[in-house]
Amino acid sequence: MTSLLIADQWRDYELLDSGNGEKLERFGGFIVTRPEPRIIWNKKSEDLWKKAEGIFTGEEWRFSSSPPTEWKISYDKMVFNLKPTEFKHVGVFPEQAVNWDWITQILKSQGKGHDKKVLNLFAYTGGATMAAAMAGAQVTHVDSSRPAMMWASENAKLSRIAKDSIRWIQDDAIKFVQREIRRGAKYDGIIMDPPRFGRGVSGEVWKLENNLPKLAHACREILSETPLFFLINAYTADLSHLAVENLLTDVMKENVESGELGLKESVGGRILPAGIFARWKL
Numbered sequence: 001m002t003s004l005l006i007a008d009q010w011r012d013y014e015l016l017d018s019g020n021g022e023k024l025e026r027f028g029g030f031i032v033t034r035p036e037p038r039i040i041w042n043k044k045s046e047d048l049w050k051k052a053e054g055i056f057t058g059e060e061w062r063f064s065s066s067p068p069t070e071w072k073i074s075y076d077k078m079v080f081n082l083k084p085t086e087f088k089h090v091g092v093f094p095e096q097a098v099n100w101d102w103i104t105q106i107l108k109s110q111g112k113g114h115d116k117k118v119l120n121l122f123a124y125t126g127g128a129t130m131a132a133a134m135a136g137a138q139v140t141h142v143d144s145s146r147p148a149m150m151w152a153s154e155n156a157k158l159s160r161i162a163k164d165s166i167r168w169i170q171d172d173a174i175k176f177v178q179r180e181i182r183r184g185a186k187y188d189g190i191i192m193d194p195p196r197f198g199r200g201v202s203g204e205v206w207k208l209e210n211n212l213p214k215l216a217h218a219c220r221e222i223l224s225e226t227p228l229f230f231l232i233n234a235y236t237a238d239l240s241h242l243a244v245e246n247l248l249t250d251v252m253k254e255n256v257e258s259g260e261l262g263l264k265e266s267v268g269g270r271i272l273p274a275g276i277f278a279r280w281k282l
Helices: 094-108 127-134 146-158 173-183 208-220 241-252
Strands: 002-006 013-019 022-027 030-035 054-056 061-063 072-075 078-081 117-121 138-143 166-170 189-192 197-199 205-207 229-234 256-264 271-281
Touching (some): 002 094, 002 271, 094 127, 094 189, 094 229, 094 271, 117 173, 117 208, 127 138, 127 146, 146 166, 205 208, 208 229, 229 241, 241 256
Parallel strands (some): 117 138, 138 166, 189 229
Antiparallel strands (some): 072 078, 197 205, 229 271, 256 271
8 A cells, every 4th residue: 555644743843845956944943954856846935945044055054043052843742852963964854753653653552551662773863762662662772873872862851751661772773683583582563764875883884775675574583473563764765665565565464555755845835755664563
């Protein structure tokens, strides 16, 4: 089944306009412009773009006014501490809110007293980790980047999530899963958001096309006897969501849906494609 999922429940985030390879966004009360190669159409409101206070040029950030000292936004009860990075990101992927809601709904449907274990791989600043923890799960958060781990931990603290709800692991995703297989560990839900290319803690090379199938099949071995969900996200423009759906169907056999994640402009109402996903639930 193919879906287009639009993250339209934000209050602290807004895609104002897009065009000519750029997107104009509001994070809290601060407006920024960032490049986006998928945007091959024209801008709707040239005047609106003059309100941008931060612009990522492709090489660096330039500011007409500095970001707030405490630049934070919220989604539901989750709090994200934002800051400009050298890779254009600010610490949150707003389109992922639809998946946070999906994870929350599945876990809350289990009721209280049913502690479930969730594994989040390539977990970055912890949006999915926080969603699962707030829904009552015991979450193992895995990322190879120590700065990202510290950032996620700070977000969890700001969100007032109990310390014992999240286990923080800095490790290579494949190596961690292989160790969990040997330990006999089991999880009720698995989330992964792999990059197209990356390096692990010890310099391990990750290439999506080569390594994702191996990782997805390995994760099947650490799912519990009655798992709840398995979610794969990706951002690479040259990989179809149908390819990821076919892979996840190989792993889980049935009940897999896939599609695109999107953000809707305030000005023009156009949908900005913001990634692909495939997900399975019981």
